[in-house]
Amino acid sequence: RKRKRKRKRKRGKRRETERKMDDEAMMAAMGLPTGFGNAKKRRRKPVVGTTKTGKGSQAETPFGQFKASVGRRGGGESLGERGRGNFPPPPAKESSPPPLPPAVVGPPMPPPSPSGGHGKEGGGRDADVEAQEHDGSGSEHENGIGEDVSREQTLHLLSSSIPLSHQLFLRGHTKAVTALGLDKKCSRLISGGSDYNIRMWNFAGMDSSAQSFRHFEPSSGHQIRAIEYDNTGSCFIVAPGDTQVRLYNRDGKLQYAYKKGDPYISDMKHTKGHVAAVTCCKFDPIVAGRFMSASSDGTLRTWRFDDEEGQLVVMKAFHKQARRIAFTTCAYSPDGKIMVGAASDGSMQFWDSGAAPQRPTHMIEGAHEAGSETSCVVFTRDNRYLVSRGGDDTMKVWDVRMLGTGRQQRGRPHPALQHTIEDLPNFYATTSVVMSPCDNMVVTGTSARADGTGLVSFYRKGCWTRVRQAGIVPGGSAIRIIWNRLRNQLAVSGSDGVVRMLYDPEKSTKGAILAASRDPRPADPYEYCAPPPVRAPHANQNKRDFQSLKRKREKDRMDPIKSRRPAMTTQGPGAPNNAGSSLTQHLKTVMGKKDGWRLEDPREAILRHAREAEENPLFSRAYAKTQPQTIFHHSSDEEE
DSSP states (O other): OHHHHHHHHHHHHHHHHHHHHHHHHHHHHHTOOTTTTOOOOOOOOOOSOOEEEETTEEEOOSSOOOOTTTTSTTOOSOGGGSOOTTSOOOOOSSOOOOOOOSSOOSOOOOOOOOSOSSSEEOOSOEEOOOOOOOOSSOOGGGGTOOTTSOHHHHHHHHHHTSOOSEEEEEEOOSSOEEEEEEOTTSOEEEEEETTSOEEEEETTTOOTTOOOSEEEOSSTTOOOOEEEEOSSSSEEEEEOSSSOOEEEETTSOEEEEOOOOOTTOSOGGGSSSOSSOEEEEEEOSSSTTEEEEEETTSEEEEEETTOTTOEEEEEEOOOTTOOOOOEEEEEEOTTSOEEEEEETTSOEEEEETTSOOSSOSEEETTSSOTTSOOOEEEEOTTSSEEEEEOTTSOEEEEEGGGTTSSOOOTTSOOTTEEEEEOOOOOOSTTOOEEEOTTSOEEEEEOOOOTTSEEEEEEEETTTOOEEEEEEEEETSOEEEEEEETTTTEEEEEETTSEEEEEEOTTTOOSTHHHHHTSOOOOOOTTOOOOOOOOOOTTTOSSSOOHHHHHHHHHHHHHOTTGGGOOOOOSSSTTSTTSSOSSHHHHHHHHHHTSTTTTTSOHHHHHHTTHHHHHHSOSSSGGGTTTOOSOOOOOOOTTTO
């Protein structure tokens, strides 16, 4: 046990060192002091509500212990009356603010950059910073801003830290790009869209022409709903809109297609997989080799990497009338202790990742309009807020600490609701909301008609005022957004089938800058490439298409009857050139070649051979000498 604890401490120190190195690299790229944010944290007191996991040890859970009646059949207390567990205590109404830092902390003002340079200027208009009143939900020190900086200067500093000066276009999709995946080092990007295809981009190996190095179709006729890289960037998972989640390695080779469930089983907990379309998938930020998937069958399922049938836990959506509702999106908290799923009835349901409860530990009813698709939910890095993007054109902010403080009254919002931002059109079920690298801004996209512009809006954390708004997708909608923490670059997908990489050479590093700095290889006048063959399928009907014959042979091999048929004869009735394989069909073909035999009178056909029968009789030839005159026996019916 001592050796295990020692190894565990070493692993924790190693992870903390790697995290600090990533933070220092990001701060250096943005011009911030490298020691910012590395102050030692005070040790928190143990919270009541821990559960025992072994002899002499206790493990803290995010929700704590509830009454024994929770999750049992026959009632118990309502979801809103449960205890807070290990949630941090709610903020005091009258408390003195913590001391402010003596100096200005935050992203510095960028130096004036020349208008030239490689790349294109930020596409679209920038809205002016709104001068809204502070609503009291945040303070200046929460966002890393000093005491001697005014509110206008604070908003200007945040606006200037956004990398929007240049952009690189990644083209290849023919329809809207509804899924994006970017690895931690911002070296590879994966995009999937409504054209059922996935494209892979390598910034370190491509030039400014921005051509993808691979594309494939994971599931025929299914829209790509979600793509997610793991923490190491060695593999990624895809939710292609069917019942199976697929795991690919870094180069796009299929590793596992996880098992689908039995649709004839009514209880979804007894199936080994999803039975309806998978809408979202997320990796566990702490536990390696585990991820979660949400589906329209009303379940959240956790899986293992190394096993196609590696289903771990099944969580069913709760509904008061016991109806089946679909999950549209899901998310993990940054510490991996809380799992949340947004349902089609507008509710958000929470589970403890360390247990397998029968019912959700917490639930927010009516978080968004019933019947709309909540497209994304995301936690802030301090586990304090939860931001949800709804299909009702709103973005709402929830205080995670207030989930278990009281019961939600009918017809009124939940006590955890902190702020609501309206007038954010959302036409797509995968419109995302993300946090900035410094965790001081919330970013989301808006949808627009053909004559509008898809906007990307930035809101300050705490007071939730709009810092900046940029028109990125002219004539379309901004759907998926990823803000890379290490390289300080934005990836925005649009409904026009184009992925835009937004960066600033003075604030961003590597990533799209490497590809934008390379010019495409000039064409060699002595280079020869054979022209492709011109195929006109309907120009010559007598000429057979080789590809169609190949497909026909492949289908014939799959047919159990044709694959076991013996070899056909080359002559006779069963020959391939004849009309059929039976004698009757052969006779019909031969007799049918004579014209008009069906219209001929049978009496005339018989009398045509009368003279030949008299000259050369067939049956009376033996009586030609003894009885040359034929004698017939005449009798009547009456004599008989």
